[in-house]
Amino acid sequence: MNSKHGKRIKTILTYGAILALGLAIGRLGMQAPQWFKSDYVEGNYQAYYPDATTKVVLYGTKTCPFCQKAREYLAQHNIAYADIDVNQPGQGQADYRGLGEKAVPVLLIGNRRITGFKQPVIEAALAQLKPQRAE
CATH class of the missing domain: 3.40.30.10 (Glutaredoxin)
Structure with missing residues (x-):
């Protein structure tokens, strides 16, 4: 039973990390055009x-x-x-x-x-x- 819970926690943490990474990439992706835009x-x-x-x-x-x-x-x-x-x-x-x-x-x-x-x-x-x- 203990290894079953450990595996489940690991899976939840993995999905959480993937979700956080996806959100971060999406947020940065929206700002990317400004990085290449000239100041004037x-x-x-x-x-x-x-x-x-x-x-x-x-x-x-x-x-x-x-x-x-x-x-x-x-x-x-x-x-x-x-x-x-x-x-x-x-x-x-x-x-x-x-x-x-x-x-x-x-x-x-x-x-x-x-x-x-x-x-x-x-x-x-x-x-x-x-x-x-x-x-």
């Missing part, structure tokens, strides 16, 4: 800038906490930007839809489109905007 998309976004002097555009909403973080970051660093509320009808909302994005914030910085508040990526894009000094 390069392109010609000139048509999305309201004028020739604007180099940063933020598409967001008033209620999005990550949009607010992006606004705070830009304000703290004295970076001029166009702030477009994608919930307001008009050209800004149409432009946002034209980008094909589904999330906010979306930042256009020079020739880079960044989805989400990714501070190191934003800093790198802003650094790219600064004119290089001759040495």
Whole structure:
């Protein structure tokens, strides 16, 4: 009787381990596309800038906490930007839809489109905007 119970416990533990492994693989599998996704998309976004002097555009909403973080970051660093509320009808909302994005914030910085508040990526894009000094 003792070996019968031991075998049963071993079988239950084996099935439990297989189930846990399957769940872990499934969870990681859902995140895998993000591992291969670039932090930004390069392109010609000139048509999305309201004028020739604007180099940063933020598409967001008033209620999005990550949009607010992006606004705070830009304000703290004295970076001029166009702030477009994608919930307001008009050209800004149409432009946002034209980008094909589904999330906010979306930042256009020079020739880079960044989805989400990714501070190191934003800093790198802003650094790219600064004119290089001759040495």
